[in-house]
Amino acid sequence: MLSELQHSIVQNTTRLAGFAVIAAIILTAVFAITEARITNQILVAEREALNLIFPASQHDNDLTSDSFILDIESNEYSNLELLGLRENSSAYVARNNMQVSGLILPLIARDGYSGDISLLVGIKVDGAITGLRVTAHRETPGLGDLVDLRISDWILSFNNRSLNNPELAGWTVRKNGGDFDQFTGATITPRAVTLATAKALEFFEDNKSLLLSL
Numbered sequence: 144m145l146s147e148l149q150h151s152i153v154q155n156t157t158r159l160a161g162f163a164v165i166a167a168i169i170l171t172a173v174f175a176i177t178e179a180r181i182t183n184q185i186l187v188a189e190r191e192a193l194n195l196i197f198p199a200s201q202h203d204n205d206l207t208s209d210s211f212i213l214d215i216e217s218n219e220y221s222n223l224e225l226l227g228l229r230e231n232s233s234a235y236v237a238r239n240n241m242q243v244s245g246l247i248l249p250l251i252a253r254d255g256y257s258g259d260i261s262l263l264v265g266i267k268v269d270g271a272i273t274g275l276r277v278t279a280h281r282e283t284p285g286l287g288d289l290v291d292l293r294i295s296d297w298i299l300s301f302n303n304r305s306l307n308n309p310e311l312a313g314w315t316v317r318k319n320g321g322d323f324d325q326f327t328g329a330t331i332t333p334r335a336v337t338l339a340t341a342k343a344l345e346f347f348e349d350n351k352s353l354l355l356s357l
Contacts, residue, residue, distance in 0.1 A: 202237035252339035314341035
């Protein structure tokens, strides 16, 4: 009797172990397939976002795979602090016929009303902006969040601007004598974005030879 019980226990244990192995294989396969799809979707979304900042008509390379790291601890670049970065961040190179046509640089406006505002700015070799987008912020809905293109088209006013358009003194909001609109009831956030963008253009000019030789 004991032998039959032991035999039954061994059989059931073996079956359970088999089911566990099969379940683990299925879960692993599903995870691998799902992970690949998620990674691909993220890559597609990133590519689309970058192509809005630096339009596809102005480059012929894949921006997502043509990038480099801005190391905040490195002395490779002059005045890297102008970008306001708090950690190493990716920058992207736009090319036409293998020649650099511009860059997409990360920057942070540290003095937003509710904290850091993370952005990406596209800059052509002549120093003109191709596009500016907010990638993360904690600004007040209905006020500071107007820097987000999903809420307002204010951010598009930076297109084709450069350090000469306007002159550096004009890189602030109209309330402070600058060329850029502020929001009704909110000046701090648009001013922070405007000043941070001007600093990014300064960084580009300070490092232009090095950046365009990538």
